Amino acid sequence: MSMAYPFSAIVGQEEMKRALLIAATDSAIGGVMVFGDRGTGKSTAVRALAALLPTMPAVKSCPFHCDPERDIGANPGACGRDCRIAALEIETARPKVVDLPLGATEDRVVGSLDLERALTLGEKHFEPGLLARAHRGFLYIDEVNLLEDHLVDLLLDVAASGENVVEREGLSVRHPARFVLVGSGNPEEGELRPQLLDRFGLSVEVRTPDLLDERVEVMRRRDAYDRDPKAFQSRWCADDAAIRTRIVHARRLIDSVDLPDGVMQSISRLCVAVGADGLRGDLTVMRAARAQAALEGAPVVTDRHVREVAPLALRHRLRRNPLETSGSTARIERAAAELFGE
Amino acid sequence: MNSTPDAISNRADAALTATLFAIDPVGLGGVALRSPPGPARDAWLEGLVRLLAPGAPMRRVPLHIDDSRLLGGLDLAASLNASRPVVQCGLLRELDGGVAILAMAERLEAAGAARFAAVLDSGAVVLERDGLARRDPARLGMVLLDEGAAPEERPPAALLERMAFHLDLRSDGEPQAPGDLYQPADVNAARSRLAEASAPASAIMEALCAAALMMGIVSLRPPLLALRAARAHAALRGGSSITSDDAVVAARLVLAPRALAAPEMDSADPETHQDEPPRESSASDDSSKTADAPSDADMVVKAILAALPEDFLTRVNPPKRDRKPASGSVSGAGAAVSSTRCGRPRGSRSGQPQQGSRLNLVETLRAAAPWQGLRSGADSSVRMRVRREDFRFRRFVQRRQSTTIFVVDASGSTALQRLAEAKGAVELLLAKAYVTRANVALIGFRGARADLLLPPTRSLTRAKNQLAELPGGGGTPLALGIDAAVVLARNEVAKGQTPFLVFLTDGRPNIGRDGAPGRAAAEEDAMAASREVAEAGISAAYLDTSPRAQPGGDRFALAMGAAYAPLPYVDAGAVVSLLSGLRATQAP
Numbered sequence: 034m035s036m037a038y039p040f041s042a043i044v045g046q047e048e049m050k051r052a053l054l055i056a057a058t059d060s061a062i063g064g065v066m067v068f069g070d071r072g073t074g075k076s077t078a079v080r081a082l083a084a085l086l087p088t089m090p091a092v093k094s095c096p097f098h099c100d101p102e103r104d105i106g107a108n109p110g111a112c113g114r115d116c117r118i119a120a121l122e123i124e125t126a127r128p129k130v131v132d133l134p135l136g137a138t139e140d141r142v143v144g145s146l147d148l149e150r151a152l153t154l155g156e157k158h159f160e161p162g163l164l165a166r167a168h169r170g171f172l173y174i175d176e177v178n179l180l181e182d183h184l185v186d187l188l189l190d191v192a193a194s195g196e197n198v199v200e201r202e203g204l205s206v207r208h209p210a211r212f213v214l215v216g217s218g219n220p221e222e223g224e225l226r227p228q229l230l231d232r233f234g235l236s237v238e239v240r241t242p243d244l245l246d247e248r249v250e251v252m253r254r255r256d257a258y259d260r261d262p263k264a265f266q267s268r269w270c271a272d273d274a275a276i277r278t279r280i281v282h283a284r285r286l287i288d289s290v291d292l293p294d295g296v297m298q299s300i301s302r303l304c305v306a307v308g309a310d311g312l313r314g315d316l317t318v319m320r321a322a323r324a325q326a327a328l329e330g331a332p333v334v335t336d337r338h339v340r341e342v343a344p345l346a347l348r349h350r351l352r353r354n355p356l357e358t359s360g361s362t363a364r365i366e367r368a369a370a371e372l373f374g375e
Numbered sequence: 376m377n378s379t380p381d382a383i384s385n386r387a388d389a390a391l392t393a394t395l396f397a398i399d400p401v402g403l404g405g406v407a408l409r410s411p412p413g414p415a416r417d418a419w420l421e422g423l424v425r426l427l428a429p430g431a432p433m434r435r436v437p438l439h440i441d442d443s444r445l446l447g448g449l450d451l452a453a454s455l456n457a458s459r460p461v462v463q464c465g466l467l468r469e470l471d472g473g474v475a476i477l478a479m480a481e482r483l484e485a486a487g488a489a490r491f492a493a494v495l496d497s498g499a500v501v502l503e504r505d506g507l508a509r510r511d512p513a514r515l516g517m518v519l520l521d522e523g524a525a526p527e528e529r530p531p532a533a534l535l536e537r538m539a540f541h542l543d544l545r546s547d548g549e550p551q552a553p554g555d556l557y558q559p560a561d562v563n564a565a566r567s568r569l570a571e572a573s574a575p576a577s578a579i580m581e582a583l584c585a586a587a588l589m590m591g592i593v594s595l596r597p598p599l600l601a602l603r604a605a606r607a608h609a610a611l612r613g614g615s616s617i618t619s620d621d622a623v624v625a626a627r628l629v630l631a632p633r634a635l636a637a638p639e640m641d642s643a644d645p646e647t648h649q650d651e652p653p654r655e656s657s658a659s660d661d662s663s664k665t666a667d668a669p670s671d672a673d674m675v676v677k678a679i680l681a682a683l684p685e686d687f688l689t690r691v692n693p694p695k696r697d698r699k700p701a702s703g704s705v706s707g708a709g710a711a712v713s714s715t716r717c718g719r720p721r722g723s724r725s726g727q728p729q730q731g732s733r734l735n736l737v738e739t740l741r742a743a744a745p746w747q748g749l750r751s752g753a754d755s756s757v758r759m760r761v762r763r764e765d766f767r768f769r770r771f772v773q774r775r776q777s778t779t780i781f782v783v784d785a786s787g788s789t790a791l792q793r794l795a796e797a798k799g800a801v802e803l804l805l806a807k808a809y810v811t812r813a814n815v816a817l818i819g820f821r822g823a824r825a826d827l828l829l830p831p832t833r834s835l836t837r838a839k840n841q842l843a844e845l846p847g848g849g850g851t852p853l854a855l856g857i858d859a860a861v862v863l864a865r866n867e868v869a870k871g872q873t874p875f876l877v878f879l880t881d882g883r884p885n886i887g888r889d890g891a892p893g894r895a896a897a898e899e900d901a902m903a904a905s906r907e908v909a910e911a912g913i914s915a916a917y918l919d920t921s922p923r924a925q926p927g928g929d930r931f932a933l934a935m936g937a938a939y940a941p942l943p944y945v946d947a948g949a950v951v952s953l954l955s956g957l958r959a960t961q962a963p
Contacts, residue, residue, distance in 0.1 A: 071536050072594035076496065134501040135489050136442040141503035148449075148460050148506045148737075151744030152759075163503060176489045176533075202741055219533075241593050248584045249577070251595055256575065256602060259402070 036262040040081035041272035044251045045242050049078055051325070052235045052345050054276070056171075056213045057086060058283040059324040062317065063234030064192065064214035066177070066225075066349065073239045074251075075217040079173045083130035084273055087281045089169060093122035096161045097168050097208050104209045128170035131163055131212075133188075135179060142184060143191075146202040159206045164188075164197045167212040177216035178225055188214065189232050234317050235342075236349040238362065283327035290323050291333045299372060300339055306368040309350045317346040340369050389419060392540045392628055394557045397426035398565045398607040400474050400516025403539035403600060404495055407480070407530060409521040410544035416520070419544060420476070423518070426562045432473035436466060438482055442504065445490065449505040451736050455759055460506065467500045467513045480519035480530035488531035491517065495537050505737045539600040541632040557611070565610040572606050575617045579605065582619070582675030586626050589676070591635035601629040619675045626679040738767035777875055778814040778831045778867045782860045784880035784920065785821040786851040814872065816863060820856030822849030823890035827859065831867060850892060853884035853931070854900035857908060864913045875914050878937070881921035882928055905934035916940070 043050065052065045067075045091098035101123050133142070144162030151157065163172070172188070174180055191197050197210040216233065218225065230236070242248055258265040297319070304314045321342035326334045348361040396406050410416040424433060442448070447465030454461045467475070477483070477491070494500050500513040519530045519538060529535065580602060587598040602617075605625035609617045743765040750760040781800070817829035857878075864874035884897035888904075908915055915937035919928050932939035 070594060071533065072596035074595075132501060134446075134493060134503055135486065136446050137503035138505060140506055141508060145506055146741050146744070148741060148744065151741065152454070152458050152460070152747070155745055155747045155749075157745050160506065163508075175493065176485075179486045179489050203745065241595055243588075243593075245581070245585055245588060248588070248595060248598070249581050252580050252584060252599055252602060253577070255599055256580070259603075260572070260574070 036266055037080050037084055038077050038255075038258055039266055039269035039273050040078065040085050041276060042254050042258070042265070042269045043074055043078055043081065044254065045247055046074060046078065046239060048345065049075070049237045049239050051341070052237045053078060053082055053215075054280065054328055055321050055324040055342065055345075056215070056235065057082065057280050058328055059287060059320055060169075060211065060213050062213075062320050062324065063232065064216070066230065066233035066236040067215070067217040067239060068220050068236065069217070069239030070241050071219065073241050075239055076173075076175050079171070079215050079217065080130060080132075082171060083127075085277050085280065086128040086130075086170065087277055087284070088125045088127050090123050091126035091169075093124040097165050097210075098126045099209065100169065129166055130171040130173055131167040133163060133172060133174045133180075133184075135176065137163070137184070139184065139187070140201075143187065143197060143199050143201075144206070144208075145199075146204060157203060159199070159204050161208070164191055164210040164212070165208060168208075168210050170212055171215055172212045173215045173217075175217050176219075177229075178218040185229060189229060192232065230349045231311075231313065233349065235321065235345040237345060238348070279328055282330065283324065286330065286332075287324060287327040290326050290331070292319065292323060293333065296322070296334050296336060296339060299336060303339070303343060303365075303368055303372055304347065306372060307347060307351055307365050309347050311350070314347050314350045318343055321346050336373050340373060343369055388628060389542055389544060390422065390557070391624070392542050393419060393423045394426055394562060394611060395604055395607040395628070396516060396540060397423060397428075397562050398610060399569055399603060400427070400431075401498065401514045402603040403516060403607065405474075405517035405519065405538040406540040406542055407519040407521055407535055407538045408542050408544065409523065411522055411524075412520075415544045419542075420518070423474075426557065426559055427474060428472075428563070428566060429559075432470050433476065434466065434470055434473070435476045435478055438477075438479045438487075440466065442490075446500055446504065447502045447507070447509070447511070449507060449737055451740075454740075458759070462507055462509065464511070465500060465502070467494050467515070468511045470515045471511070471513050472515065474516045474518060476518045476520060477530075478520050479522055480534070481521045481523035481528045483531055483534070485531055485533070488534045492533045492537060506741075536594060536596055539604055539629050543632075561611065565607065565613075568610040568613070568615070569607065571615065572610065573616050575602060575606070578672040578675055579617050579619070579622050581672035582622055582679060583626060583630070585672065585676050586679045587630050589680075590630055590633070592630060592633050597630055597633055601625040604629050619678055622675050623678050630679075735767045735769045739765050742767055777873045778816060778864075779875050779877060780816045780818065780831075780860055780863055780867075782818045782820070782825075782856050782876060782878045782880075784851060784853070784856070784878075785819040786849055814867075818856060818859050818863065820852050820859070823852060823855075823886060825852065825855040825859035827863065831863075831872070850886040851880070851884050852886035852888075852890065852897070853880060853882070854888045854897065854904040855886070855890075856880070857901065857904035857935075858888065861904070861907050861911055861913065865911060868913075873914075876908065876916070876935075876937070878915065878917045878931075879920055880917075882919055882925075882931055883921070901931060902934055905931045908935040908937070 040050070049067060052067075056062050056065050067079070069075050089098075090101055092101055092104075097104070101121060140162070142163050144160055144165055147156075147158040147160035172192075174188075177185070191210050192212065192214045195209060195211040197206075197208055199206040199208075214233065242251065254265075300318045300322070301315055304318065309315075318339060322334045322338040325338045325342050326332075329338075331338070344362050344365045347365050351361045351364065392406060396403055408416065408419065410419075427433060436445070443463070443465075445465050445467060447468055448463055450461045450463035453463070475491075494513050494515070495517070498512065498514040500511050502509040502511070517534075517538065519534060521528075521530050523529055535541065580598075583598045583601045583605070587601070592598070601622075602625070605617045605621040608621040608624050609615070612621070614621075739761060740759070743759065743761045746762075746765075747760060750762075814831040815829070816827070816831040819826050819828045860876050860878075864876060867874040884901040885894050886892055887896040888900040915932075915935050917929070917932035917935065917937040917939050919932075919939065919941045921928060921941075928941065929939040931937075
């Protein structure tokens with residue numbers, strides 16, 4: 034496998050990086066949708082994430098790399114053995130960023146009958162699919178608007194429930210599948226259904242940098258990477274490690290980060306002011322603000338954290354008015370400015 | 376055909392493009408070759424073959440290739456023989472290290488383009504199909520054969536973006552064959568030099584970025600591709616580092632064809648550099664030209680601007696062109712959309728073989744596999760026993776998507792207000808389409824033509840951009856409007872969509888099909904056109920916008936077999952609710 038471009042070497046794109054780090058800190062946030070122009074490094078950033086994710090304890094040689102603390106007993110028999118009885122060996126595993134390629138068939142996504150064993154031995158055996166591989170990691174769908182509808186529906190269902198239920202080919206298997214769904218797409222190539230959009234916790238709009246210096250820097254680094262990926266990666270390795278440490282700290286800290294009532298109220302007021310549908314908006318802003326505070330090592334969530342994450346968490350939840358020309362981001366920022374002052 | 380906005384027309388440049396691409400096919404992504412089939416294109420391709428690395432695979436990829444052949448899948452015959460799954464390599468895997476030639480790329484759909492784009496980006500083909508999970512190297516370049524005639528008929532933007540060169544062979548008679556200028560030995564030598572290329576000078580990178588920005592190129596890929604082209608050019612020259620000359624050539628080949636705006640050429644001195652194809656091995660010492668001072672970047676930018684092709688300015692700022700009539704853009708050259716694909720595959724179902732159903736072999740084998748132990752019994756000579764009950768058939772979902780085509784009278788009398796109202800209705804419908812995933816298109820007719828103002832789309836972003844400015848005024852060429860609508864509707868049917876026409880007009884044609892004024896002839900033509908709507912079996916609604924209802928106002932609607940509604944004041948909300956009602960009874 035070719036070497037990924039280091040996350041810390043990505044020039045600019047602060048909002049996208051922030052969203053991905055928040056999702057890496059709190060996986061319950063519900064995924065990230067990245068909209069953007071061509072050639073802005075959407076895919077590069079997501080794929081770079083794999084190198085950043087901290088390792089985790091997992092049941093040894095478990096096809097689902099189950100969490101020894103949470104998942105035991107959740108999938109008795111899915112992997113062909115009973116985790117509850119067997120003496121568990123624990124290993125350190127690295128969470129995966131799984132790419133869902135276009136053209137993937139349903140059987141590979143959810144998992145299916147192991148054809149080889151069925152043909153040679155006549156045995157019914159479940160072969161885990163991409164959802165199993167993505168468990169406790171990230172599932173990335175590039176060009177999510179081009180994905181077949183039935184696959185999208187399936188993914189959404191699993192992402193929401195955290196469990197993959199397979200009932201096909203005489204198999205009846207359940208296994209945990211908690212992953213952060215990351216999608217990317219270009220709005221010029223067709224819009225996403227609102228139901229789909231709403232499932233994503235955060236949404237990011239990526240733009241091509243328009244400052245010359247920044248553009249030259251992107252080009253310089255990309256060129257250096259193209260010529261010698263190995264050397265380039267070792268140059269940025271320390272920076273990546275620093276980000277990884279931040280994620281580890283943030284995960285440890287996040288449960289103890291304090292969310293004062295005053296801040297909670299301003300979140301609600303902000304959501305009402307911009308007309309975000311439903312309660313999901315409030316909850317997501319809250320979670321994201323807390324994760325952002327944890328990433329900064331701050332013990333208390335402040336209004337500033339809320340302002341930083343509000344566009345991420347809300348911009349795709351506003352009721353769309355096709356005749357309105359100003360973007361959702363501008364509306365949120367205006368409302369935030371009124372609420373918190375300049 | 377005239378030269379077009381994005382063309383490298385210079386004959387020598389065509390040869391140089393092939394040469395640079397042959398040096399670094401993977402890094403440069405590919406060439407979008409706009410040309411009708413013919414000797415010019417064949418000669419160019421032949422030249423490219425000669426220059427490619429010896430042994431590099433080069434294959435034509437047909438437009439209708441399916442996923443199992445393109446990406447790979449299960450080889451059924453071999454699997455059955457071996458009694459275990461055998462992988463069949465996809466075409467992309469077989470082309471690793473070579474060049475894929477994509478025929479009729481202008482007909483490629485977004486989903487197909489995304490598959491190629493993913494492979495170009497990652498240099499690997501990722502397979503998650505038929506119970507197989509693999510990742511195989513597929514580092515390749517592409518040639519997009521673009522036979523499009525109309526300006527909108529282009530290969531998908533996602534692919535164009537990744538092709539370093541956009542070459543147009545239509546303007547010149549006979550392009551120079553690549554082999555006339557460069558020999559395979561030179562190219563091979565250049566290719567081996569490429570590996571030891573050093574970091575380019577900052578001035579070069581700054582200049583390419585700045586030039587791209589000045590030409591209105593937003594994406595960051597083109598300047599990066601230009602840098603690689605410059606490096607290939609330096610290698611061809613025999614140099615080890617990129618000089619400003621290389622950057623100038625690269626900018627002309629890679630950036631100029633994509634330009635959206637003409638850069639201001641205030642102080643560019645045309646005499647500092649000449650627009651000539653580079654010599655094979657320039658003797659000039661290149662290190663002296665590359666220095667790090669920012670002023671050098673300015674110098675290179677100036678040189679780039681000065682070296683742009685002569686007709687560059689007229690191409691980028693074309694004299695205000697008339698919008699093309701709808702009929703031109705939709706009667707695309709090329710094959711009718713294949714009828715073998717009826718809908719998207721969605722799983723499979725068990726059943727019995729019958730006319731027209733397609734067996735899903737993998738699923739059938741899956742169903743049969745667990746029973747083999749029982750079925751084989753004593754006779755072990757038969758490898759696989761498949762019974763009737765094991766048969767699984769492909770299930771397709773017919774995505775009968777609808778396309779609502781608005782045909783709006785934009786003639787003088789009522790034009791401006793009507794057009795604004797129709798715009799409102801289109802935008803409201805689009806907002807609905809956003810939920811139901813339907814398409815909307817808009818045709819306006821006035822004066823002596825009918826224009827496709829908004830091609831079928833469901834992208835709010837795009838629609839809003841294009842709706843912003845719509846012209847109005849002139850006579851009423853109703854027949855032309857109807858004709859354009861019928862052509863577009865037929866095109867949509869061919870794409871598997873269900874078109875629905877909505878006419879907004881006061882029904883007083885005064886310009887005929889030939890564009891000549893005259894009420895009687897116009898009336899006759901419009902009537903004939905209306906009958907064609909009925910003949911084509913296209914559902915339609917006819918909204919009469921004349922201020923007062925007139926006797927016989929529904930005559931065109933009757934001829935079309937369309938639902939008729941007088942609507943003296945167009946109000947967007949009313950149109951939308953009216954149409955929802957009409958559609959329920961009209962549309963299939």
